[in-house]
Amino acid sequence: MLTKEKAAKVQSYESPYGEDMEMFRRTVRTFFEREVEPRAKEFEANGADYAIWRKAGEYGILGTTIPEEYGGAGADRMAIMVAAEELGYAPSGATVGSFIGTDICTNFLVDHGTEEQKKQWxxxxxxxxxxxxxxxxxxxxxxxxxxxRTTAVREGDHYVINGxxxxxxxxxxANLIYAIVKTDPPAKGRGMSVIIVPGGTPGLTQRRMITQGYKGGDTGEIYFDNVRVPVTNLVGEENRAMSMFIPTISLDRMQIVARSIGAAQRAFELTLEHCRNRRIFGQRLVEFQNTQFELAKIETEVNVGRAYLDSLVRKMRAGTFTDADSSMAKIWLTELEFRTLDACVQLWGGSGWMDENPISRMFTAARVQRIxxxxxxxxKSLLGRRYLAEGAL
Ligand SMILES: Cc1cc2nc3c(=O)[nH]c(=O)nc-3n(C[C@H](O)[C@H](O)[C@H](O)COP(=O)(O)OP(=O)(O)OC[C@H]3O[C@@H](n4cnc5c(N)ncnc54)[C@H](O)[C@@H]3O)c2cc1C
Structure with a gap:
């Protein structure tokens, strides 16, 4: 049987993240094993509560990129990818959904927030x-x-947001919402800004949506009806949201693909264990050549995917990582996760389609990663534009 220790060893083998990040990984894994897995059913019924966020805070896994002078760890942004990989590796990650993945917002505040905003939040x-x-x-x-179409119109010292x-x-x-709004609508992409809207602001309403997966997650709608916030809630420069966003979008894609690798790895481990235990036609499922071939294909793909991700982490470290890299990774690794989960579910048979089985929820969660x-x-279209311009590659 593949023990947790063995699995952990496989995961940290020649890690490109470095030893500090691997220590951080162990903390995140412990958090999911001790605090999230045992409560996954409860979260499925009622949604993840605020208490689990405070627990994540106690474990020190939130806001890792916040500089030390503000009480944070001042970690590299890759800590967000490590946490995301663990979110994928934990079967309960498929229940709580994006959850701590919204920590990419923190990085945005680190890069563009005012001193006052940083001290407040x-x-x-x-x-x-x-x-x-x-x-x-x-x-x-x-x-x-x-x-x-959501707009923010300036009235004296306030913005009034509608949409x-x-x-x-x-x-x-969420009680710290980064609303991306139009502050200069005719300017289209050059007229967008990011404005902080705290929870409870009059005119703000929020609603949880019913989703195919992420049963204990929170994918929601947010309404702004004449929401007034001080102009000091603007993050970064007015009308520059899109250019400020580029590194955040890229990091978001990288945390998603790290999650893909974590999920694909765990799906392989769970499926291997199942194939060793399940008996059909008088023998163990793992004894069929088809099963061995399928498992070999899955393991190979996961290892190739991990090697690709590792190479990108090294590029990030070296400062040679590009947006095109994040686009290619988003295509390849999320599709790899989906192929892996699909192949795994097939080896589980009917039980792989039952909601009570983690593999079933991981399969559904894998689907949204491609969207x-x-x-x-x-x-593909972002990559494609580069082929049109001479010298863009
Ligand atoms: C679970 C979940 C969580 C999310 N979290 C957030 C969040 O925190 N914040 C946020 O702002 N948004 C969030 N989103 C929204 C998400 O980013 C959008 O769903 C996504 O960008 C696609 O937009 P859309 O759903 O409107 O699909 P559309 O834009 O309508 O696209 C539909 C389809 O068109 C195709 N398509 C897209 N572009 C092209 C192209 N250039 N050429 C050809 N075909 C194309 C693709 O197949 C695509 O799936 C979330 C979505 C989900 C499902």
Whole structure:
């Protein structure tokens, strides 16, 4: 049987992240094993509560990129990828959904927040008292992000925000919302800004959406009805949201693909164990040549995928990582995760399709990875634009 120790060893083998990050990984894994897995059923019924965020704060796994002078660890942004890989590796990650993945918002505040904003929000992010959400997507604007309609109009020392957002991770519970709005609508992509809207602001309403997977997660709608916030809630420069966002979007894609590798690895381990235990036609499932071939294919693909991700982590370290890298990774690794989960479910038979089986929930969770943070087709079209311009490669 593949023990947890063995699995951990396989995962940290020649890690490109470095020893500090591997220590951090162990903390995140312990958090999921001790605090999230045992409560997964409860979360499925009622959604993940605020208490689990505070618990994550106690474990020190939130706001890792916050500089030391503000009480954070000042970790490299790759800590967000390590945490995401563990979110994928934990079967309960498929229940709680994006959850701590919204920590990419923290990095945005680290890069662009004012001193006042940092002092106000960093302590609450670290402790898990606030839940963050990055609210961009709207019903008429998903892949085509610059066509958003939510506006913020300046009135004296305030912005007045009107519009709505949907499909937002932590959308119903978030009490630190980064609303991406139009401050200069005719300027399209060059007229977008990021404005902080704290939970409880009058005119703000939030609703949890029913989703195919992420049963204990929080994918929500956010409505802004004449929401007034001080102009000091603007993050970074007015009208520069899209250019400020580029590194955040890229990091978001990388945390998603790290999650893909974590999930694919765990799916392989769970399936191997199942094939060793399950008996059909008088023998163990693992004794069929077809099973061995399938497992060999899965293991090979996961290892190739990990080697690819490791190479990108090294590029990040060396400062040679590009947006195109994040697009290619998003295509390849999320598709790899889906292929892996599909093949694993097949080896589980009917039980792989039962909701009570973690592999079933991991399969459903794998499906959305190819859609959010830029669908596979959008990634291809972004890559494609480079082929049109001479000298762009
Ligand atoms: C669980 C979940 C969590 C999410 N969390 C957040 C969040 O926290 N914040 C946020 O702002 N948004 C969030 N989203 C929204 C997500 O980013 C969008 O769903 C995604 O960008 C796709 O937009 P859309 O759903 O409007 O699909 P559309 O834009 O309507 O795209 C539909 C399909 O069109 C195809 N397509 C897209 N672009 C192209 C192209 N260039 N060429 C050809 N075909 C193309 C793809 O197949 C795509 O799936 C979340 C979504 C989900 C499901």
């Amino acid at each position: 960093f302590p609450c992010i670290l402790s898990g008292e606030v839940v963050q959400a990055m609210a961009l997507t709207e019903p008429e604007s998903g892949s085509d992000a610059t066509s958003i 709505m957002k949907h499909f937002i991770s932590n959308g119903a519970k 959010f943070a830029g669908a596979t087709e959008l990634m």
